Amino acid sequence: MIAEVVINRSAKRLNRTFDYNIPKKLEPLIMVGSTVLVPFGKGTNLAQGYVISLKENTEYEVKDIVEIKHNLSQNQIELAKWMAKRYFCNLSDCIKQMLQPGTKNKNEQKNVQDKIINVVYLKKTPDEIQFDIDIGKIKSEKQKKILQFIESNEGATIPEIEIFTTGTRGIVKTLEKNGYIEIIEKKIERNPLANKCVNKTNNLKLTEEQQIAYDSIKQDIEENKFERFLLYGVTGSGKTEVYLQLIKKALEIGKTAIVLVPEISLTPQMLDRFISRFGKEEIAVLHSKLSIGERYDEWNRIKEKKARIIIGARSAIFAPIENIGIIIIDEEHDTSYKSESIPKYDAKEIAKKIAQENNCPLVLGSATPDLVTYYNAKQGKIRLLELSKRANNSKLPNVEVVDMKMELANGNRSMLSVSLYNAIENNLKQKKQTILFLNRRGYSTFIMCRECGYTVKCKNCNISMTYHRAENKLKCHYCGYEENVVTICPNCHSTKIRYFGTGTQKLEQEIHKLFPQASTIRMDIDTVTKKNSHEEILNKFKNENIDILIGTQMVVKGHHFPNVTLVGVVAADSSLNIDDYRANERTFQILTQVAGRAGREQLEGQVIIQTYNPDNFSIICAKEQNYNMFYDTEIVLRKQLNYPPFCDIILIGFNSLSENEILEATKTVYKYLKEKLNEQEFTILKPMPSPIDRIQNRYRWRIIIKGNMTNEANIILNNCLKEIYEANFKNTRISIDINPNNLS
Numbered sequence: 210m211i212a213e214v215v216i217n218r219s220a221k222r223l224n225r226t227f228d229y230n231i232p233k234k235l236e237p238l239i240m241v242g243s244t245v246l247v248p249f250g251k252g253t254n255l256a257q258g259y260v261i262s263l264k265e266n267t268e269y270e271v272k273d274i275v276e277i278k279h280n281l282s283q284n285q286i287e288l289a290k291w292m293a294k295r296y297f298c299n300l301s302d303c304i305k306q307m308l309q310p311g312t313k314n315k316n317e318q319k320n321v322q323d324k325i326i327n328v329v330y331l332k333k334t335p336d337e338i339q340f341d342i343d344i345g346k347i348k349s350e351k352q353k354k355i356l357q358f359i360e361s362n363e364g365a366t367i368p369e370i371e372i373f374t375t376g377t378r379g380i381v382k383t384l385e386k387n388g389y390i391e392i393i394e395k396k397i398e399r400n401p402l403a404n405k406c407v408n409k410t411n412n413l414k415l416t417e418e419q420q421i422a423y424d425s426i427k428q429d430i431e432e433n434k435f436e437r438f439l440l441y442g443v444t445g446s447g448k449t450e451v452y453l454q455l456i457k458k459a460l461e462i463g464k465t466a467i468v469l470v471p472e473i474s475l476t477p478q479m480l481d482r483f484i485s486r487f488g489k490e491e492i493a494v495l496h497s498k499l500s501i502g503e504r505y506d507e508w509n510r511i512k513e514k515k516a517r518i519i520i521g522a523r524s525a526i527f528a529p530i531e532n533i534g535i536i537i538i539d540e541e542h543d544t545s546y547k548s549e550s551i552p553k554y555d556a557k558e559i560a561k562k563i564a565q566e567n568n569c570p571l572v573l574g575s576a577t578p579d580l581v582t583y584y585n586a587k588q589g590k591i592r593l594l595e596l597s598k599r600a601n602n603s604k605l606p607n608v609e610v611v612d613m614k615m616e617l618a619n620g621n622r623s624m625l626s627v628s629l630y631n632a633i634e635n636n637l638k639q640k641k642q643t644i645l646f647l648n649r650r651g652y653s654t655f656i657m658c659r660e661c662g663y664t665v666k667c668k669n670c671n672i673s674m675t676y677h678r679a680e681n682k683l684k685c686h687y688c689g690y691e692e693n694v695v696t697i698c699p700n701c702h703s704t705k706i707r708y709f710g711t712g713t714q715k716l717e718q719e720i721h722k723l724f725p726q727a728s729t730i731r732m733d734i735d736t737v738t739k740k741n742s743h744e745e746i747l748n749k750f751k752n753e754n755i756d757i758l759i760g761t762q763m764v765v766k767g768h769h770f771p772n773v774t775l776v777g778v779v780a781a782d783s784s785l786n787i788d789d790y791r792a793n794e795r796t797f798q799i800l801t802q803v804a805g806r807a808g809r810e811q812l813e814g815q816v817i818i819q820t821y822n823p824d825n826f827s828i829i830c831a832k833e834q835n836y837n838m839f840y841d842t843e844i845v846l847r848k849q850l851n852y853p854p855f856c857d858i859i860l861i862g863f864n865s866l867s868e869n870e871i872l873e874a875t876k877t878v879y880k881y882l883k884e885k886l887n888e889q890e891f892t893i894l895k896p897m898p899s900p901i902d903r904i905q906n907r908y909r910w911r912i913i914i915k916g917n918m919t920n921e922a923n924i925i926l927n928n929c930l931k932e933i934y935e936a937n938f939k940n941t942r943i944s945i946d947i948n949p950n951n952l953s
Contacts, residue, residue, distance in 0.1 A: 228267040231274055480492070
């Protein structure tokens with residue numbers, strides 16, 4: 210028997226199969242999907258590879274497979290093949306997404322193993338031990354104490370015995386040597402939910418709209434039918450309760466469920482809701498803030514069918530769960546469902562494919578659906594279910610838009626408008642909580658010389674560096690480079706250096722100055738570096754009734770804080786000024802989501818949006834919390850300009866250490882595509898430097914194509930990649946991204 214093996218390497222020239230002989234002793238164990246160790250190349254080191262096919266003979270002289278590590282299913286290998294073609298990457302890169310955490314390469318496997326502890330049991334009966342004490346065979350008081358403790362606490366660890374008996378490891382070992390006890394290795398699970406403690410809850414009574422949505426999806430669960438649903442509901446309309454009851458139905462008929470949430474900051478509150486309904490044993494959680502060991506053990510629990518509900522971020526869609534009854538993607542509009550690194554997959558597309566294979570419904574939930582999703586729902590490709598009212602009959606908050614140009618004209622140079630200042634002051638008097646949202650982290654966005662206009666830029670990336678006041682450092686948010694603060698302009702030697710822009714740290718400092726009596730907490734990428742820090746910050750804000758939460762996008766989505774009655778948006782314009790056709794959509798979504806954090810119980814909510822563009826239609830629509838008004842305006846613009854959903858955007862990105870080589874590579878690709886792609890169906894823009902034209906000392910260029918991503922176009926682009934790598938551009942990397950999150 211011969212195995213066709215893909216080697217776990219990222220080099221494009223190795224994106225093919227290699228034949229290996231299967232030794233007789235391994236034949237019963239090997240299958241399509243096996244991870245194997247094989248000799249590769251001239252060295253003696255073994256390489257990791259994946260078996261994607263089996264056959265009876267080969268025309269080549271082949272080496273033997275040395276070892277089988279673990280197995281994937283045939284379905285997972287087929288999904289990886291589909292992904293490699295769809296997302297223009299190596300097959301091995303796609304297979305790795307489906308491997309158990311800690312097994313993606315040989316180095317990880319050395320570091321991640323089952324967690325084993327030693328536990329102690331009696332080897333003789335209590336009567337036998339008592340007899341030996343009576344005849345004086347056991348004289349030591351410490352030995353007697355340890356034996357008594359173990360009799361009452363069999364399975365205790367040696368450290369526990371040392372703590373509770375004042376005995377020592379040496380005494381335990383002596384008792385083992387004399388045959389009174391035995392020390393046994395025991396595997397324990399690293400469970401991230403172990404310390405979770407929440408009260409049990411039961412199904413809530415559904416509103417009429419919730420019941421209609423539930424009944425529609427429940428029917429497909431019961432009939433094993435694939436269909437996509439868009440559960441479009443205003444913030445606080447009770448989408449999560451519908452999810453919970455649908456999952457309960459899936460479990461009742463012996464099925465499993467996957468729930469994707471957009472980012473780690475959402476996971477704690479979502480988990481609490483699920484644990485209170487289903488208990489810890491039914492749930493496995495997967496996201497990047499868990500330790501590798503915790504992810505390894507959670508993966509095992511799923512594979513061993515111990516957990517029937519998976520909750521996690523994007524990559525949880527690849528978990529080895531079987532017999533899926535429903536897949537739910539919450540906050541489906543969120544950009545984090547699209548991978549920015551290779552493979553550049555869209556979790557919504559993967560979920561659709563898996564739901565089709567499992568004949569189960571896929572539910573997409575959002576208060577501000579992705580424009581493409583909503584368009585497809587309007588076209589009948591996705592079934593639309595609407596929740597137009599808040600579940601507890603609470604009112605949507607009152608939204609006020611403040612023109613910051615007028616504030617400036619009236620002499621107010623503060624970061625807070627008069628309205629927002631007064632509202633915070635009133636909220637503090639009323640003992641209510643406030644969230645202040647800012648779309649930036651750090652202290653100031655950049656530093657500039659007022660004399661000559663020089664801006665401090667990263668030496669590796671050619672972009673402005675951000676000032677972080679706590680460390681008094683300038684930092685690059687792309688490569689991590691940092692340097693000391695500049696006080697004299699390196700260009701003209703002027704001392705007129707000024708900080709421009711506003712960050713979360715600076716906002717926090719101003720709040721302390723204006724409201725010294727207020728307690729504050731900050732939540733941005735700089736304060737959530739430690740494990741569980743998201744959850745700790747949110748719990749602290751809620752449980753200690755902290756007055757003001759200051760944060761970036763992490764504070765926007767999904768959180769439920771009953772005592773929050775005021776939300777202030779300090780810089781609504783920052784997302785309007787991005788180099789992206791979705792700038793208006795992103796602005797509307799984020800403002801609507803952040804407004805939804807206010808007044809979620811019976812207390813009336815208030816939202817104040819500060820902007821320099823009060824007439825922008827996305828801000829006007831967010832003020833009205835009117836998604837349909839925004840959609841009707843934006844969809845006309847998209848059609849006029851031929852942007853998604855009326856076409857796909859294909860971004861071909863180039864980066865290279867050599868400026869000359871990258872220019873040559875872009876010309877070669879542009880010429881190839883002009884010859885192969887139909888100009889009536891595709892618009893191919895000329896090669897241009899990327900908006901950020903250098904990161905980590907690598908030059909960056911791009912080609913943008915507009916058109917529908919057909920199977921024929923996919924083949925042409927894959928062939929283009931193959932030819933460009935065969936043309937031997939040694940220093941240049943090329944990637945293709947379909948409908949990327951950003952075009953930079």
